[in-house]
Amino acid sequence: MTACGAPLGGQTIPYTKSGAQKLILVLLQPHAEGLHPISRELAGAARRLAAGSGFKTAGIFIGGELISAAKAQVQDCGLEEVYLYLDERFRPFIPELHTGALLHCVRALRPGILLVGATPEGRCLAPLAAVPLETGVTADCTELALDAGGLLVQTRPAFGGGLMARIITPDARPQIATVRYGIFRGGEAAGTARLIQAETGPLPLPRIQAEALTAPSPGGKEADYVLALGGGLRTREDIGLFKKMAHTIGAELMCSRSLVERGWFPQSLQIGLSGRCIAPRLLITMGVSGSVQFMAGVQAARKLCALNTDPGAPILRAADIPLICDIYQTAALF
Ligand SMILES: Cc1cc2nc3c(=O)[nH]c(=O)nc-3n(C[C@H](O)[C@H](O)[C@H](O)COP(=O)(O)OP(=O)(O)OC[C@H]3O[C@@H](n4cnc5c(N)ncnc54)[C@H](O)[C@@H]3O)c2cc1C
Structure with missing residues (x-):
């Protein structure tokens, strides 16, 4: 994999199964001084899916800066490499800019699977990225597995919880799943991810300016x-x-x-x-x-x-x- 060198905001060309890499990309979401805990849970899920399946794992972090607390969490979340999109203008969540960064990374890496935490920001980004990629999103998955052919089997309650649907995306890529916080146990610290500064060139000016947006708390410390x-x-x-x-x-x-x-x-x-x-x-x-x-x-x-x-x-x-x-x-x- 190479660093993403193309300018941000370039054309997104949809790709299919044959053009995808055996790569699971995880959106690592900033929260307060560090990472939102869903990021660690999804990194753990990506590791488990990748084990023995030939898939590699990578992360993307989009934010204003990577302060030391967040850097330590990004490095030891167990992904093989993490692409960093750091710019002051990424500090508030601006869907247009953040989607641009996510698409930039997806264009360069062509992951087969993209996992996104179902935070308010993640729920916004996943479908915004899916539209130009001409792929789907399975929201609020409660289970993720790979079938014998390497397809992501995305399980989620359907019809008001009356049945559990197992959803696959046979051809379009990436297979995008969102998962709510608390579904997957956060993996233990494992390995040191290689941090790669994404090269995007100058950021395009967003059509909407945000002064400050505060993300809701993931719920404080979870009770034992x-x-x-x-x-x-x-x-x-x-x-x-x-x-x-x-x-x-x-x-x-x-x-x-x-x-x-x-x-x-x-x-x-x-x-x-x-x-x-x-x-x-x-x-x-x-x-x-x-x-x-x-x-x-x-x-x-x-x-x-x-x-x-x-x-x-x-x-x-x-x-x-x-x-x-x-x-x-x-x-x-x-
Ligand atoms: C779209 C949708 C989303 C939903 N989301 C949720 C959700 O997020 N969370 C949720 O909980 N439900 C949700 N529901 C509702 C769900 O279908 C059930 O109605 C609900 O979970 C029932 O709650 P319950 O089991 O506590 O109560 P009940 O169904 O009333 O069951 C009470 C139980 O208590 C037992 N009991 C009674 N007295 C005693 C006693 N003295 N000692 C011991 N046991 C006793 C009974 O045997 C019974 O099993 C949702 C429904 C829909 C349609």
């Missing part, structure tokens, strides 16, 4: 222990019982959508397809049935302990520790 309450909760007043239990075991209290719909919890604490994806070391669910939509948000939990009175509840089949018991009797022990 989460206690999730579900529709089995009888009254709003009962929340106190489970709050006490959560406090005693050092867990963060969250919920399924049924309690948000009852107005007992804010939406920010909802787990699932239309809520948050979480990756705690231990998730304890109490009175949660285990709908497909709820389960879409807990794929990355390391251990799941589920309490439910109904032996047929789907969550008991998925749990590492299934407990057929009454949540009120359990909470009374704390």
